[in-house]
Amino acid sequence: xxxxxxxxxxxxxxxxxxxxxxxxxxxxxxxxxxxxxxxxxxxxxxxxxxxxxxxxxxxxxxxxxxxxxxxxxxxxxxxxxxxxxxxxxxxxxxxxxxxxxxxxxxxxxxxxxxxxxxxxxxxxxxxxxxxxxxxxxxxxxxxxxxxxxxxxxxxxxxxxxxxxxxxxx
Amino acid sequence: xxxxxxxxxxxxxxxxxxxxxxxxxxxxxxxxxxxxxxxxxxxxxxxxxxxxxxxxxxxxxxxxxxxxxxxxxxxxxxxxxxxxxxxxxxxxxxxxxxxxxxxxxxxxxxxxxxxxxxxxxxxxxxxxxxxxxxxxxxxxxxxxxxxxxxxxxxxxxxxxxxxxxxxxxxxxxxxxxxxxxxxx
Ligand SMILES: Cc1ncc(C[n+]2csc(CCOP(=O)(O)OP(=O)(O)O)c2C)c(N)n1
Ligand SMILES: [Mg+2]
Numbered sequence: 001x002x003x004x005x006x007x008x009x010x011x012x013x014x015x016x017x018x019x020x021x022x023x024x025x026x027x028x029x030x031x032x033x034x035x036x037x038x039x040x041x042x043x044x045x046x047x048x049x050x051x052x053x054x055x056x057x058x059x060x061x062x063x064x065x066x067x068x069x070x071x072x073x074x075x076x077x078x079x080x081x082x083x084x085x086x087x088x089x090x091x092x093x094x095x096x097x098x099x100x101x102x103x104x105x106x107x108x109x110x111x112x113x114x115x116x117x118x119x120x121x122x123x124x125x126x127x128x129x130x131x132x133x134x135x136x137x138x139x140x141x142x143x144x145x146x147x148x149x150x151x152x153x154x155x156x157x158x159x160x161x162x163x164x165x166x167x168x169x
Numbered sequence: 170x171x172x173x174x175x176x177x178x179x180x181x182x183x184x185x186x187x188x189x190x191x192x193x194x195x196x197x198x199x200x201x202x203x204x205x206x207x208x209x210x211x212x213x214x215x216x217x218x219x220x221x222x223x224x225x226x227x228x229x230x231x232x233x234x235x236x237x238x239x240x241x242x243x244x245x246x247x248x249x250x251x252x253x254x255x256x257x258x259x260x261x262x263x264x265x266x267x268x269x270x271x272x273x274x275x276x277x278x279x280x281x282x283x284x285x286x287x288x289x290x291x292x293x294x295x296x297x298x299x300x301x302x303x304x305x306x307x308x309x310x311x312x313x314x315x316x317x318x319x320x321x322x323x324x325x326x327x328x329x330x331x332x333x334x335x336x337x338x339x340x341x342x343x344x345x346x347x348x349x350x351x352x353x
Contacts, residue, residue: 047227054248054251056217057220058224063228067229069228083213093340
């Protein structure tokens with residue numbers, strides 16, 4: 001739990017240090033800590049979205065309005081966001097860090113989550129989206145470089161965070 | 170009156186404003202009648218005009234007008250609670266409600282049947298919801314811009330389309346000149 005809290009803090013600190021000022025979220029159990037941490041920061045506008053494609057639209061508008069933005073979501077949302085990722089985020093060359101809970105991996109208690117997990121990397125690969133997989137807690141230290149890379153490249157970039165990462169062993 | 174006439178009439182009122190234009194014919198009509206760098210044309214992504222507009226309004230202080238369609242709002246109905254609960258007084262959402270999916274050949278939408286988008290917006294918690302007729306679009310828009318209050322306008326009109334050319338501007342050019350006009 002304590003390590004989990006520090007992962008949440010490291011991630012949100014990295015967002016803050018990279019001048020991200022607006023974050024949209026649709027929750028996942030694995031992301032509850034990071035969303036709670038986000039809520040404590042005055043420097044960032046948190047806009048809960050009802051659906052992830054809507055969230056990506058808000059992020060696109062915010063970026064064009066001068067605020068760097070990011071989305072926090074579950075990997076099960078990749079299906080509903082494909083059209084938005086390709087016709088908005090990629091077509092207009094907008095940077096979008098996506099912090100994604102990678103449900104359905106080792107340690108998953110819910111069988112249904114595995115069904116989307118087995119397609120997650122293939123879909124991201126098909127879309128040409130740079131993808132980083134956080135499996136061990138120390139992987140979190142790449143986040144700062146990943147965010148810098150995202151805003152350099154003007155692309156959506158996926159950070160998949162699995163249960164082993166969040167468990168912190 | 171049909172959508173293209175509303176858009177043509179709104180051109181002078183929207184001159185110099187940040188405008189997000191919905192996919193398909195609304196963008197093409199806006200581009201034909203009143204192209205300006207501060208217009209953001211959606212070339213795809215049906216449903217997200219209001220979301221892009223909200224993000225833009227949250228991120229900076231200038232007035233943002235998002236032009237949307239009834240079919241597009243129905244496809245992204247979750248946008249209305251988000252707008253209602255993230256109030257920003259520089260945001261105006263204009264839903265041109267022709268009761269049809271105009272850009273694809275005027276197939277009827279539920280907004281032209283039993284569903285009232287103005288009532289839905291109010292039920293979602295939006296405070297300043299104005300339903301008007303096509304002929305009132307200009308005066309309602311002027312009042313909304315002057316009010317400096319977040320406003321949702323549902324403008325009812327007849328379905329029907331005129332031939333308009335597609336937009337051949339590159340999306341990166343659209344975004345670049347749009348962002349430059351925000352910074353200016
Ligand atoms: C996901 C998706 N489904 C369908 C379409 C095809 N499509 C493009 S515009 C449009 C109609 C939009 O209707 P509305 O928002 O009412 O605008 P209008 O053209 O009537 O002004 C449709 C169905 C699309 N672009 N994307
Ligand atoms: Mg319509």
